[in-house]
Amino acid sequence: MAEHYSSFEHKGWRWFVQRITAVFLVGVLAFHFITLHFVNHAAEISFAGTEARMGQIGYFSLMVTFLITGAFHGVNGVYNGLVNMGLKGTQKKIVAAILTIATLLLIAQGLRVAVAMSGMF
Template identity: 70%
Template sequence: MAEHYSSFERGGRRWLWQRLTAVFLIGVLAFHFLLLHFANHAANITFAGTQARMSQISYFATMWLFLVTATFHGVNGVYNALVNQGIDGTQKNAVKWVLIAAGLLLIAQGTRVALAMNGFL
């Protein structure tokens, strides 16, 4: 019988957070598709409409949480896929810090755009 293998540490929090973020992302993606693809068709989406939606604190917070959650989920997933492929030592440490930096830059830029859409910038 094959041995169970996972890059997640047993009892670790990264495994739990990967699953929790997946559940959150499924819910927010459903909301996104219903609102922006079924209730409003792509041809009806305008810059002014986006600004109006982003000016609502609940929508803004949901979209910002979506950004942070998706970034964590993606970065954590890529990191663990690479660990599963066998990187270790210096490579593993370098990849970890490059992915953390890329994730933080993505969140910073996404936050800038969200704040601009909200009218704060």
């Protein structure tokens, strides 16, 4: 049988957070699909409706948490995939820095849009 290899330190913090974020993302994605694809059909979604939803602090907080969690989960998965493929040394540090910067820029832009859509600030 082939030996199992993972760049995740089994039971380490990144391993644990990857699993917690996955569970959270599945739940929020289900909420998203039910709310925006079954309760309200795609043809009924409007800019004004989005502004109204984002104006509610609970919905706004959930979407911001969804953004941050999704960004972390995705980038952490990509990083660990690259490490599993043999990324080491200086290249590993450079890729980690680039992915960290890209994640922060993604989150900053997402927050900018969320705040603009909320009309709260």
